[in-house]
Structures are given as structure tokens and as C-alpha cells.
Amino acid sequence: MKLIIIAFLLFLGFLNNANALTSEQRALLISSNVPSWVLRAGGIPANIDLNFATGQIYGCATLVSCLSITRASNKTDLLPSSASGFAYNIFSNNVLAITPTLGLLIEEARTNQLLNSTSPATQTTGSLANGTYTLWVNGSGTATMSTGTATGCGTGVASQGTPVNFTTSGAAGTCTVTVAGSLNAFQLELGAFGTSLIVTAGATATRAADSIPTTGTAATVLTATSVSVALQVTRMLDTGTERVFVGNGSGSARLERNFTNTPVIFNAAASALIQASTPTWTSLNKIGASWDANGRSLVANGAGLVTDAATNTLSGTPMIGQQSGGTKILNGYLSRFPVWSPKISDSALSGVTQ
Amino acid sequence: MKLLLLFIGLLCASPVYANEIDYFCIFANATAAQADANVGTFWNGTTWDTSTTFPGVSVTTPQALVNGISSITGFWIIVSRPIVDGGLDANIACVMKLDRDLGKINGSFILNSAIVGGNRTALTFKPQPMANGQAYPSPLGK
Numbered sequence: 402m403k404l405i406i407i408a409f410l411l412f413l414g415f416l417n418n419a420n421a422l423t424s425e426q427r428a429l430l431i432s433s434n435v436p437s438w439v440l441r442a443g444g445i446p447a448n449i450d451l452n453f454a455t456g457q458i459y460g461c462a463t464l465v466s467c468l469s470i471t472r473a474s475n476k477t478d479l480l481p482s483s484a485s486g487f488a489y490n491i492f493s494n495n496v497l498a499i500t501p502t503l504g505l506l507i508e509e510a511r512t513n514q515l516l517n518s519t520s521p522a523t524q525t526t527g528s529l530a531n532g533t534y535t536l537w538v539n540g541s542g543t544a545t546m547s548t549g550t551a552t553g554c555g556t557g558v559a560s561q562g563t564p565v566n567f568t569t570s571g572a573a574g575t576c577t578v579t580v581a582g583s584l585n586a587f588q589l590e591l592g593a594f595g596t597s598l599i600v601t602a603g604a605t606a607t608r609a610a611d612s613i614p615t616t617g618t619a620a621t622v623l624t625a626t627s628v629s630v631a632l633q634v635t636r637m638l639d640t641g642t643e644r645v646f647v648g649n650g651s652g653s654a655r656l657e658r659n660f661t662n663t664p665v666i667f668n669a670a671a672s673a674l675i676q677a678s679t680p681t682w683t684s685l686n687k688i689g690a691s692w693d694a695n696g697r698s699l700v701a702n703g704a705g706l707v708t709d710a711a712t713n714t715l716s717g718t719p720m721i722g723q724q725s726g727g728t729k730i731l732n733g734y735l736s737r738f739p740v741w742s743p744k745i746s747d748s749a750l751s752g753v754t755q
Numbered sequence: 756m757k758l759l760l761l762f763i764g765l766l767c768a769s770p771v772y773a774n775e776i777d778y779f780c781i782f783a784n785a786t787a788a789q790a791d792a793n794v795g796t797f798w799n800g801t802t803w804d805t806s807t808t809f810p811g812v813s814v815t816t817p818q819a820l821v822n823g824i825s826s827i828t829g830f831w832i833i834v835s836r837p838i839v840d841g842g843l844d845a846n847i848a849c850v851m852k853l854d855r856d857l858g859k860i861n862g863s864f865i866l867n868s869a870i871v872g873g874n875r876t877a878l879t880f881k882p883q884p885m886a887n888g889q890a891y892p893s894p895l896g897k
Contacts, residue, residue: 473835510805612806
């Protein structure tokens, strides 16, 4: 069928003078050679479509020819929100952490202060630096905080799906975590929200951050003058902080969720284009952004399109899930990452994010 | 022919290093680490690159001084590299180099160390890089 379409278009082009194919005919000609699963905007297939949730890749020979990863430690995908007994995956150093149906998990570095984290037992921590901590568990039992020598351990009780937070102050000291019932895993980490399980044995352990620069075709397309993306994110681990979806290799240009939980295209020179919605970031969200020499467009979940005349470009080696320098890391799942060059129409951008 | 090729391959094989080589580097303080010509490349002016470094680990040795710096009050940072790094190898602040894959199986994981004797065999550090299990014995024991 595709060959027939191609042949017909070529014949049509021959009759009409071979250089006079319309844009629609060109789009159809291109589209007919692209797998049907690749996202199309206004009939134009994405140049690159990385569907991490389904494991399908288009526009890159292999995933690693478009993305590289540095993470100097293992990693799991057992999250505080995971179901009790979730059969989590363990990813080796420098391997993209892809969970089927969810996508690519991108997180900052964290340390689990609890020992033998997959065989939870009552214990007293080592000396904890002051700060806000999160205790979370997986299993039907509970883990209860109490004071060791630190100030501020609290008395919170963590249970399946319900973490607790506490803040220590004054002289650094210890806290006690008391286990009751049956737990599959537990984690105590410095931070206002929990992240993926860090497996420990007889010593505390740190999960390194994910650093994911684009390479090859992905970097080339993202740094073009005219770009469109319609990325999908889900299960973001926190709210109220800046989290970058795709950021500049150097400098501050980025597409992100800002402090007020709204999608933003930010370019230090051109300032911010702010979309009005505040999605529920634990659910799947589709964020569409496009830019060229004439302006920028931004839409979330098919609604609330905003535009301006400012310019925006990514340069250097664009980073997935963080700003250059490893800051504002996504802390969530990137489910899909389709990219077009050129800037697709605003109606098409809204369409592919519905 | 296959045996010949295998033999040649074995003869030509360079040492097989781990997925991660962990360089343990100690400085008088964090500022000194940030300013170091090698280690400081992992400092972006605001934060350490925590995809490849583990700053501020706590290292304990029986003798508190390492390279003239107190192991208790100095600043330790682990720099993890997928292959040997010549600059870190030559950096006197990087006093120990370990092979993490061999560490996980308690093999011959000490690649190089200025810390010797009882100070090294009794050395403990935390947190360790997350591994499937524990990255290194604690104490090192070697």
C-alpha cells in the first residue's frame, strides 16, 4: 500500500512538474515511510519519537545513539508510591532506568540512612545532618520515628503509600526507626519527598544522580532553529519546585515545570513563556512546546495554548530531565519524547498533547 | 585458527577494569576540592556533579591523618570513572583507587593506595555507592 502511494505521488509530481508537490503531498510521502505508531502532528511525523513506556524508538538507530547516561551507581524503580510487593527492577551503573508502561525514571542523588533496606528491622541511624527527611516503606507493616540523640526526629508513622517527614535541628544526632509488622523495604533520606529505593546492606548507600545528555540526531534536532516537542511525563515525585523536562547544554534555556507547578519555556534572554494550567503531576501529562525565529508556543494536555514573539534555542548538548550543571532534575518519569523540526502549527501542537 | 585467534587475543588483552573505578580523594576542605585542577572539574560553581561523584563521604581510619589531613575533619570525595583517569591517578589528593566490581565480590579491589597497613585494612567509609548488595567490604579488610 505504501509503495502504491509513493508511486502515485511520484506520478502526480511528474504530471505537475516534479518540483511542485504540495506540502500536504510531501508530508504524506514522508509519512508513508514512517511506522504508524510514530506520533504525527498535522500529519507530519516526528523526526524522533522515543516512547520509553512502550520501548519503541524512531529516528535513532538505537536509544544510546541519541541519549547517553552517566550514573555511577545502581538504581531501582521501587518508588514510595509503588504497590506493596512491587517486583522492582535493578538497573546497573550508567544504564537508563526504563520501567515498562511508565518510561524513563530520572532522579537526583540521594542516600538511604537505613541499613539492610530490603530486610527492614528496627535500628538507630548514624549521625544525621540537619535537614528535612522522608521516611517511607513498602509492605503491610509500619516504621515509626522516635528520638535518638537528634532534635526533631518526631514520632511519625510511615505506612504503605504514606511517608512521613521530619526536620532535625541543633547538634547533629541520631534517630530511631521502629519496625512493626511485615515490610519489604524502607528508606530514610534527606529530602522533602521520597525517591526510588536505595538498596543497602551493612552500610548506608548513595544512589548517584542521572545525567542524560542527548547525542547524535537528538542533539542536532533539539538545537535547530525551529523545534517542536510533545513530551509526556508522569509520577513526578514532588511539587512546588522547578523540574526541567529538557534543558540547555550550557546556559539556562529550558522547558520545565516551575515553582508554581505550571509549564514554562524559559530563556534568559527572551524571558519566560508561562502556560496557565497546574496539572496533577503524578498523572500522565503531555506538554507541547515549539519555537522558531518568529516566536514560541506552549500548551499542556491539549488546552490553554499560549504564544509569544520571543525566540528560544537550545544549544550545546541539550540535557534530558535537567538543566545544564545537573540541577533541577526531573524526579519523575519521562514516558515519551517526540521531537519535530520544524515548528509545527499551534493547532497541531494542541492536537498531539490531547 | 580459532584457537590461534583466541591465543592472540589473550596475549593482547589489556587489564579488564570494572564498570566503575572509585577514586578516594581527600582535601583540607571542600573549597580546596572545588579548586583542584582534576577533581574541581566536577564542580560547576554551585554543585558537585552527583552523577559521577560522591562528595562529603565519611572515611574512618585508625590513624586520623591521611596525607597530612585529618580523615575526620578533612573533605573526602569519591570520583567514579568508567575507566582509569590519568589526571586522578597523578593527583596526590586521590589517595586510594578501588575497583567496584571486584569490591562487590571481595576480590582484589585495591588498585592503588597511599593508605597502607592497618589504616587501610580497618578503613570504613559511608555512605557507599549503591550496588546490588554492598559495593565494598566494611572494613575494607585488605
